[in-house]
Amino acid sequence: MANQHVVPNNGQWQVKRENADRATKTFNTQKEAIEYGKDIAMRQQSELIIHDRHGRIRDKDSYGNDPCPPKDTRF
Template sequence: MSKNDYNVYQGSDGKWRGERQDASRASVVGTTQQGVFQATRELAQKAQSEVSIHRGDNGKIRAKHSYGNDPKSTKG
């Protein structure tokens, strides 16, 4: 992951956060994972970076979305 990539995760207070990899605080905070992901996705698209969505129960990554930082195009 690069420093411009984002993570969507649930904080200890139950709120969802969208945060850039090396940031000290969240860029987006909300009550639903979907809402925070959509706002974080817009930031990642502008930065041509990646978003990792973490599960709320154990914090493991459940999905990754890439927006323009792929090293090359592949078929299929």
């Protein structure tokens, strides 16, 4: 399945499937977009990639079958 990205767009936040031209859905806050993207990533067993407001990757969460998962250092 395709990874999901939370990306900024003109003061709003979008959830976009990897390599998609159009957003799946647009939100007013990053928090709303993350929750929506997380739900999709969990159902599809894919990865959620969260970008900061400058478009740089700030976090990744894997919900798939990662053969070599790293230890999560967040609490």
